[in-house]
Amino acid sequence: MTPISSDSLLAAAPTRNSSVATLQSVQRNYRRGKVTVQALKDVDLCIERGEVVALTGPSGCGKSTLLNVLSAVDRADGGDVMVCGLDLRRVAESELTLLRRRKIGVVFQDFQLMPNLTAEENIGLPLALDGQQDSDRVLHLLERVGLARRLGHYPSELSGGEQQRVAVARALVHRPEFVVADEPTGNLDSSNGKEILAMLMEIRLEEGAALVIATHDKEVASRADRVVRLRDGQVLGAHS
Amino acid sequence: MILRSLWLRPTLAQPTRALITVLGVAIGVASVVSTLLASRAAIASMSADVQSVAGESRLEISRPGGFETSDLEALRPICTEALLAPVIERTALSPDLGDLVRILGVDLLIDQELRSIRLDATGNELEAARNSMLHASGVAVSESLSKDLGIGVGEEFELVIRSRKVTLQIAAVFKPERFDSAWDRFILADVALAQELYGFEGRVDRVEIKPRLELNLQQLASRVEGLLPPTYQVQPASARRDEGERLVRALEFNLTALAGVSILVGIVLVATTLATSVVQRQNQIALLRSLGASRSQIARAILVEAGAIGLVGGSLGVALGWIGADSAVSSVRATVATIAEGVTPGIIRLKWEWALTGISLGFFASIFAALLPLREALRTPPIQGLRSQHPQSIAGRPWKMRAALFALLVGAAAFFASLPPLADRPIWALVSALFLLSTLLVLAGPLIDICAGIRPRFMGAGAAISIRLAQAALEASRTRAAWAASAVGVSVALAVSMTTMVGSFRQSVVDWTAQAMPSDLYVRPLTTVGGASAGTIDPALTEVAIDTFGADFVDPFHQSSAHYKGNLILLGGAAFTVVAQHGGVPFLDGRPSREVFAEAAERSAAVVNEPFARRYKVKAGDTLSIDTPAGFIEREIAGVYRDYSGHIGRVVIALEDYLKAYPNEGPKSIAIFLPPDQDLESSRANFMQALAGAYSVEVLNNRELRAEVLRIFEGTFAVTIALQIISSLVAAIAVIAVLSALIRERRRELAVVRVLGASRTQLFNLVLSEAFLLGLAGTLGGLFIGLIVGYVLVTVVNLQSFGWSLDFVIPGSIFMILMIVIPACLLAGLAPAFMALRTAPRESLHANG
């Protein structure tokens, strides 16, 4: 159960052009029976170190698909995907695991906390998976998201907003290079959503992590460094 | 309709899960069915179909020691009203088959009117066959025996009877018209030939009576009794069968009780599966409730699922059990052979009642198992009331209630253990064991908590996280995890208790053999391949032994039946003076064997075995009155000896007195003590030389004898071990079923862990850890309860069913069980673990399926 050997990952020097992720003519097709859905068609995208990118577009345009490819959760069918210096189309599954574990943070729309672990344990989970333990870091983040007093609570004992705060802390605990968030405020009321978004922005700024966030919310988009619009699996154009 | 599809669709979508449950039920049912079938086959061969052999006779006259043919004269007054048929029924060893065959000696002329035997011959052939049977060593054999021996009419074959080889000729082959299993391996001989073969001149085993007219049997019986000396017994033909059946049924009862435990494990399995489907569909149930479905509609759906599992599992179980019975029959036979002599193999027949019993067993077990999940489902509120999964509320621990329940169960167990046997069977003691086993259901929850609470410190955090996640998962589905752990626990408890019992038994037998069998050489009749020994030894052999070693060194043991207070017992005759010199069976009160036998020899007293003393509640100093062919014999009891060689009451008197009542039919065995200066192996060789050619016996030295006793002992427990394996199998299936269900439920959760960076190995280890923890919890509980159940088996069940008192010994081999169970649980976890391994991070994207 020792962590996977990480030589190649550590050896990968800070990426050229200081970008954390680069997509070139990425394609992703879903096949169901005889019908093929082209969820991503020739997508080119570059995420710079520490920047905030908002992904917008109508429902079904491919935002989630794109985030999944970026976060090494899903593989592209065509094109090149470079994330943190790794060519995702070439590396082994074990390297992807390590990449997810050390370089990427994820915030889900529906929180996805482990129901049977406490808030504290949930936040510490990515570290624990890597064989590490850092309670100071966990406590620090718990404090930053305003839940210092709820560390022993289980998800079912927390409100939706509180759960998402725990999720935000979990996404950042291992100091990832970038965080992907798929409609992180979609399940929350607007004031709660704003607060959590502010928190996410703030902490990731302190830590220098990039953030790619898929959203329908104009206001969220307006706070991004860059907005990328998608339609029918294609990038329409970037606005600063 | 909608509700049924709620269950039917998912079941069809997950056929493995349904299959696993059905298999669990099937194995449980199969073990019961095959045990029943096998012991029925043993009964069939021994006595159930005696009816057919007894033909159309209605009454039988018999007497321990045999019916004197001269007494037939006395029956002359009833000759016109009834047919009288003298019969000798014995077994003999066929060296060719390595097994026993039955010999029925009858008066050929009379018997035609009695039995449904048709010789396969006509005209002249028939005449020749008759002649050969009446005037030479011709016999008729059943068709199946002729086939087994591979010879036909006119050819000769060998048998060993009373330690002598005899050659018989097949005069005819007969085809039984009915009851062919009873006639399997059967030899029909003229009664005179049978008398000669068995040294039973002037006597027969019984006289069968068939009334020529419709007579009142009761009146006929009392008339016959009036004509004969009082030692004769007149009974309906079924009485003899009942006696034999009683013995085997007692055994069957114990075996079935044991097999029933796998049904218990099966019930736990079905309960877990149903609970899983309830949990998996809780949202759907809640939704249906909001749409207006009534509780009874939901209950019906669950019961339909349970019933279907039970029916399919039960049917499959009957089929499996039928196949399994074939292999079970040999081990059951070995067991039966040790409690009743002269058992020949029977044929396994599946009667439709058995099939029905098996299927309904599966059905009702499943319905019973549905009760708890049903309660869970009925508690499900409409969707508005259903909060998101709430692990903490499920884990609400009313520990006080648990403690009270535990105390209640233990109390009930103690109470039932203290009750006397019911109808000679340890039914209450087994009920007590059942209560003890059910405490596992109560204990499993807290045990899971304990196992989930252990924080391993010796591992790196990377390894620890898998265990931590496993613990958290078990905690969340605590109820079902507890049930799976109980399934493991029950089978561990069963294994531990059986091992403890067998171990205690073995130790007692080893100790007993060392004391009870001090002779240097031991002569016994040839045995079957299966180790069953039957028949007696030619009395002339005793003379050879005395000539060779001297009268002071030879102890022939004779045995026959007698009555005590109207019950059939065994009466033995032994050379008390020889035993008094050399020592023998150990006595319950600890007095030296020599002393007791010396006293018995001097005061012409008797010794009785422990089963006799317990059954008839007698002790040393009491006086017995034994009903023998030579009239009543009064004897004081000099001592009660330990006897693990059978559970029938036995009284042993001095050989001289015995031989007066039972003219010499020959000893069952001869113990020989070597004079001080003689070398063992050369004396044995010399003795064998002296016997050579004339006798077919086995002469064992002491070491071989003890090994032989242990071999028979182990054969006796072959069935037990097989049943133990079966219930462990069901428990393993329970672990697989529960884990797969838990994994399937948590697929999305597992996928999220993958997104967070868990490797495949970590997921794999996570599931294996769950299996390990389940196994650990079950094993701890099972070990604890198993030892207590073992204690009940040793001190109560054994005593009640066999009359044997054993020392309670905890054998080291129970730790072997633990070494097997936990790896077995890990093995059971492999399939679900591989399932988890295939979880792709991408699956976190879809809602729970």
Ligand SMILES: Nc1ncnc2c1ncn2[C@@H]1O[C@H](COP(=O)(O)OP(=O)(O)OP(=O)(O)O)[C@@H](O)[C@H]1O
């Ligand atoms: N597993 C799948 N199988 C088949 N088609 C899929 C699958 N996942 C997504 N799609 C299709 O791919 C396209 C893009 O889906 P995606 O989830 O990326 O959209 P989205 O932009 O995130 O939409 P939303 O804003 O509603 O979340 C859609 O047309 C969708 O139907």
Ligand SMILES: [Mg+2]
């Ligand atoms: Mg989406």
